[in-house]
Amino acid sequence: MPHLDAAYNLARYLMRNDYDADDAVQDACLRALRYFGGFRGGDGRVWLLKIVRNACYTRLRRGRSRELEAEFDDELSSPDAEVANPETLVLRSADAGALTRALDQLPEEFREILVMREMEGLSYKEIADVTTLPIGTVMSRLARARKRMQRLLLAGPAKES
Amino acid sequence: MTCEEARPLLDAYIDGELELMLSFDIERHVRGCAACARAVGNIRALSGELSAGAAYYSAPPALAARVRAAIRNEQRAQGRALLPLVRFNFRWVAGAAALLMAAIVGSAVLVPRPSPDDAIARAVVADHVRSLMENHLTDVLSSDQHTVKPWFDGRVDFAPPVEDFAARGFPLVGGRLDYLSDRAVAAVIYRRRKHVINLFVWPTPGARDTAMTTGVRQGYNLVHWTRAGLTYWVVSNLNGAELREFSEMVLARG
Numbered sequence: 001m002p003h004l005d006a007a008y009n010l011a012r013y014l015m016r017n018d019y020d021a022d023d024a025v026q027d028a029c030l031r032a033l034r035y036f037g038g039f040r041g042g043d044g045r046v047w048l049l050k051i052v053r054n055a056c057y058t059r060l061r062r063g064r065s066r067e068l069e070a071e072f073d074d075e076l077s078s079p080d081a082e083v084a085n086p087e088t089l090v091l092r093s094a095d096a097g098a099l100t101r102a103l104d105q106l107p108e109e110f111r112e113i114l115v116m117r118e119m120e121g122l123s124y125k126e127i128a129d130v131t132t133l134p135i136g137t138v139m140s141r142l143a144r145a146r147k148r149m150q151r152l153l154l155a156g157p158a159k160e161s
Numbered sequence: 162m163t164c165e166e167a168r169p170l171l172d173a174y175i176d177g178e179l180e181l182m183l184s185f186d187i188e189r190h191v192r193g194c195a196a197c198a199r200a201v202g203n204i205r206a207l208s209g210e211l212s213a214g215a216a217y218y219s220a221p222p223a224l225a226a227r228v229r230a231a232i233r234n235e236q237r238a239q240g241r242a243l244l245p246l247v248r249f250n251f252r253w254v255a256g257a258a259a260l261l262m263a264a265i266v267g268s269a270v271l272v273p274r275p276s277p278d279d280a281i282a283r284a285v286v287a288d289h290v291r292s293l294m295e296n297h298l299t300d301v302l303s304s305d306q307h308t309v310k311p312w313f314d315g316r317v318d319f320a321p322p323v324e325d326f327a328a329r330g331f332p333l334v335g336g337r338l339d340y341l342s343d344r345a346v347a348a349v350i351y352r353r354r355k356h357v358i359n360l361f362v363w364p365t366p367g368a369r370d371t372a373m374t375t376g377v378r379q380g381y382n383l384v385h386w387t388r389a390g391l392t393y394w395v396v397s398n399l400n401g402a403e404l405r406e407f408s409e410m411v412l413a414r415g
Contacts, residue, residue, distance in 0.1 A: 004228065008220035022224050029228045089203040099215040117176070118211035123377045124178050143172040146207055153207070 014056040028055040102152040110145035162190040177379030299335030321347035321362040356399040384408040
């Protein structure tokens with residue numbers, strides 16, 4: 001069931017636990033059935049992911065009043081920080097745990113975009129469809145998300161100074 | 162191009178989402194700039210790690226069963242509600258559910274990426290890009306199918322479907338002979354507005370007919386199917402819906 005896996009993987013990263021991911025996906029599938037008239041054909045995976053994402057955010061919002069976590073963006077995207085000579089990122093592919101932990105530390109909007117791009121291989125256009133963001137925002141947000149991941153991984157035990 | 166200009170575009174460059182010319186500019190800059198080259202290396206490394214190294218949570222089998230059961234229940238409830246009103250509504254609901262299950266379970270029609278054919282998809286896209294770059298789009302340039310069709314005779318041992326769909330907005334541009342995945346393939350070129358469409362055809366004797374699958378790779382839309390021992394790949398930067406419309410047309414005439 002390739003689409004169900006995609007749906008579950010996104011939900012699992014957004015909700016950060018099995019139980020809520022399960023519920024969100026089941027919820028989304030039922031919503032999908034009800035909203036079926038809104039399906040205009042095309043990529044069923046993109047359509048389903050969009051509904052799954054909405055189901056997750058509904059749950060997340062219900063659970064807590066969502067603080068805006070992307071407030072550091074301006075600092076991150078300042079031109080000086082971007083053009084500074086980057087350190088070489090040393091990644092140890094054996095350590096899947098560190099990657100997953102770093103992902104979990106990211107704000108949702110960065111986490112989901114990395115899941116969609118790197119794990120599902122969605123194009124910028126498809127991500128724009130799922131998130132209803134302009135393509136330009138998808139591009140800059142993905143760049144910021146990767147930069148944040150790099151910082152988290154560099155700040156981790158792999159760092160050598 | 163300066164670092165300030167290149168840096169914000171590096172991610173899109175690596176993801177194959179940039180216009181070809183801009184992509185060349187970045188490539189040229191990165192070749193001469195150690196810092197940007199390192200940034201590119203880092204993004205590639207991270208990207209590779211995330212796609213290969215980070216946990217991918219597959220749906221637990223119990224969840225699939227739960228979802229199926231929940232859909233069946235909902236289904237039955239809807240069917241009961243609609244049946245007394247209009248009799249054949251039930252058929253619509255059943256059809257919708259079948260399509261929905263196809264969307265969720267992933268039938269052949271809706272598979273997003275042609276994954277088993279990944280290597281071929283890559284080759285097809287590369288060939289499409291090459292045909293645009295090298296100014297070698299066509300070997301025989303003609304919108305007349307009676308010129309293009311015979312041109313293929315004697316060059317390939319099968320008859321690719323060549324037809325001018327100008328009336329439907331997809332004029333024939335010409336034909337080309339290519340070499341792809343170790344075999345000679347026919348490329349029939351069409352156009353939609355400014356978009357070039359490459360239709361690749363080659364024989365796969367004994368291969369079973371497959372339904373149409375669509376996918377996206379490096380920003381190009383792909384459509385693929387197999388019919389009567391011929392394998393078809395359609396690639397273009399045209400939007401997915403119109404490329405699909407074109408493919409249906411070819412499939413219907415092929």
